Amino acid sequence: MKNTFDYIIAGGGCAGLSLAYSLLNSSLKNQSILIIDLDSKKSNDRTWCYWTEQPTHFDHIVHRSWSKLAFADDKGELVSEISPLRYEMIKGIDFYDYMWSEISKHPNVEFLNARISDIGCNDEQAYVVVGQVRFFAKKVFDSCFNLGRLQSIARNDYHFQLQHFLGWVIETKENCFTSDVATIMDFRTEQEGQTRFFYVLPLSQNKALVEFTIFSSNLLNKNNYEKTIKKYLNEQLNIQDYTVKEEEYGIIPMTDAPFPEHPSPHIIPIGIKGNGAKPTTGYAFIRIQEQVKEITTQLEQNYEQIRLKSSKQRFKFYDTLLLHILEYNGAKSKYIFSRLFRHNPFKIILSFLDERTSIWNEMSIFASLPFIPFLKALYQTKIKTRKNKRYKELISSQNQRA
Numbered sequence: 466m467k468n469t470f471d472y473i474i475a476g477g478g479c480a481g482l483s484l485a486y487s488l489l490n491s492s493l494k495n496q497s498i499l500i501i502d503l504d505s506k507k508s509n510d511r512t513w514c515y516w517t518e519q520p521t522h523f524d525h526i527v528h529r530s531w532s533k534l535a536f537a538d539d540k541g542e543l544v545s546e547i548s549p550l551r552y553e554m555i556k557g558i559d560f561y562d563y564m565w566s567e568i569s570k571h572p573n574v575e576f577l578n579a580r581i582s583d584i585g586c587n588d589e590q591a592y593v594v595v596g597q598v599r600f601f602a603k604k605v606f607d608s609c610f611n612l613g614r615l616q617s618i619a620r621n622d623y624h625f626q627l628q629h630f631l632g633w634v635i636e637t638k639e640n641c642f643t644s645d646v647a648t649i650m651d652f653r654t655e656q657e658g659q660t661r662f663f664y665v666l667p668l669s670q671n672k673a674l675v676e677f678t679i680f681s682s683n684l685l686n687k688n689n690y691e692k693t694i695k696k697y698l699n700e701q702l703n704i705q706d707y708t709v710k711e712e713e714y715g716i717i718p719m720t721d722a723p724f725p726e727h728p729s730p731h732i733i734p735i736g737i738k739g740n741g742a743k744p745t746t747g748y749a750f751i752r753i754q755e756q757v758k759e760i761t762t763q764l765e766q767n768y769e770q771i772r773l774k775s776s777k778q779r780f781k782f783y784d785t786l787l788l789h790i791l792e793y794n795g796a797k798s799k800y801i802f803s804r805l806f807r808h809n810p811f812k813i814i815l816s817f818l819d820e821r822t823s824i825w826n827e828m829s830i831f832a833s834l835p836f837i838p839f840l841k842a843l844y845q846t847k848i849k850t851r852k853n854k855r856y857k858e859l860i861s862s863q864n865q866r867a
């Protein structure tokens with residue numbers, strides 16, 4: 466194998482493969498590309514859901530699509546039509562298979578199934594180290610994300626929460642699910658001072674992905690997720706007789722820490738590592754597609770330094786306030802989400818989460834929310850931006866007193 470390429474894609478997951486696909490569908494399709502991943506992506510390691518009203522490159526591999534979404538809490542279930550938006554699900558394995566069926570048509574793309582131990586650069590180019598070998602390229606696109614490293618950067622000066630979840634695809638003997646409604650948040654579970662909800666995606670009338678999701682600083686033992694899923698199935702969905710067909714576990718960082726945007730003009734972080742996930746929801750799939758499109762366009766136009774568009778300041782600010790509440794006042798979040806979903810059209814909420822609303826829409830959303838937790842978050846976040854080193858202790862002691 467040669468050791469110099471035009472581009473190296475470090476990590477062939479969602480962002481890496483999406484970028485390769487995008488480059489191969491552009492005027493750069495003849496550039497030499499090396500994709501390196503320690504996993505050859507032969508299993509269904511996750512499912513991706515997103516909402517859109519536009520056609521995507523992946524329409525033919527969409528596994529399931531819903532035009533109605535539900536929110537539930539102790540007051541009951543609220544169902545809303547979201548068309549022209551569609552809430553869609555893609556299975557990881559279908560995505561990887563499709564990407565590789567397209568990428569492998571191009572002999573200028575090589576794949577190396579190996580662990581990367583280092584990525585660095587000099588003035589002219591970047592390099593990637595695998596074992597004893599160093600591979601060079603004009604640009605390295607890096608999606609090898611390390612949760613522990615981000616956590617240690619973010620922990621002191623920024624908000625940092627983990628979105629962690631265990632999901633089961635279950636099959637029941639009886640028909641138990643309304644197959645055209647996807648439940649994006651069901652808060653009918655003990656909150657334990659955190660944000661805890663269920664996510665239920667019916668795949669048919671007797672099959673569904675049932676996922677227990679938590680926003681918190683620490684993970685649970687597997688046993689605790691399982692116990693809570695069983696209780697929810699039993700007590701809320703009234704399902705006793707079922708078989709678990711598949712399992713999905715994941716952790717997504719939720720933070721306002723600015724990830725290193727451009728370590729060098731030759732190394733471009735992409736995907737989760739390149740700020741691809743919305744800090745307050747963890748949704749990343751569509752943002753990653755937009756990110757790789759932007760990178761491709763800038764490369765086609767010979768930009769020396771890739772500059773990815775970041776969120777508007779006001780959306781960053783809203784994310785910071787909500788992250789603050791999730792981190793320091795988690796017990797309030799069930800009420801906040803309840804007000805959000807019960808007092809605003811679902812389509813506006815989705816548009817808000819996509820950062821596409823107008824200021825007027827946002828004012829109307831905020832008017833529907835309890836203002837005391839937000840005022841408190843505003844005040845406490847101000848202390849934080851003054852870089853008070855004792856921030857965490859200060860807020861905790863204030864919260865204890867309140």
Ligand SMILES: Cc1cc2nc3c(=O)[nH]c(=O)nc-3n(C[C@H](O)[C@H](O)[C@H](O)COP(=O)(O)OP(=O)(O)OC[C@H]3O[C@@H](n4cnc5c(N)ncnc54)[C@H](O)[C@@H]3O)c2cc1C
Pocket residue numbers: 475476477478479480481501502503504510511512513514515579580581582608609610713714715716717735736737738741742747748749750751753
């Ligand atoms: C279980 C799960 C479900 C999710 N569901 C959704 C969803 O429904 N909707 C949504 O919008 N987002 C979802 N997300 C969030 C986000 O879309 C995914 O995490 C997405 O895969 C991020 O893409 P990425 O390319 O940044 O990371 P990945 O897809 O994780 O790709 C990174 C790749 O780098 C490789 N790698 C890492 N370190 C090394 C190394 N040292 N050497 C070589 N290779 C390395 C990994 O093997 C991996 O293939 C989900 C995340 C998870 C974990």
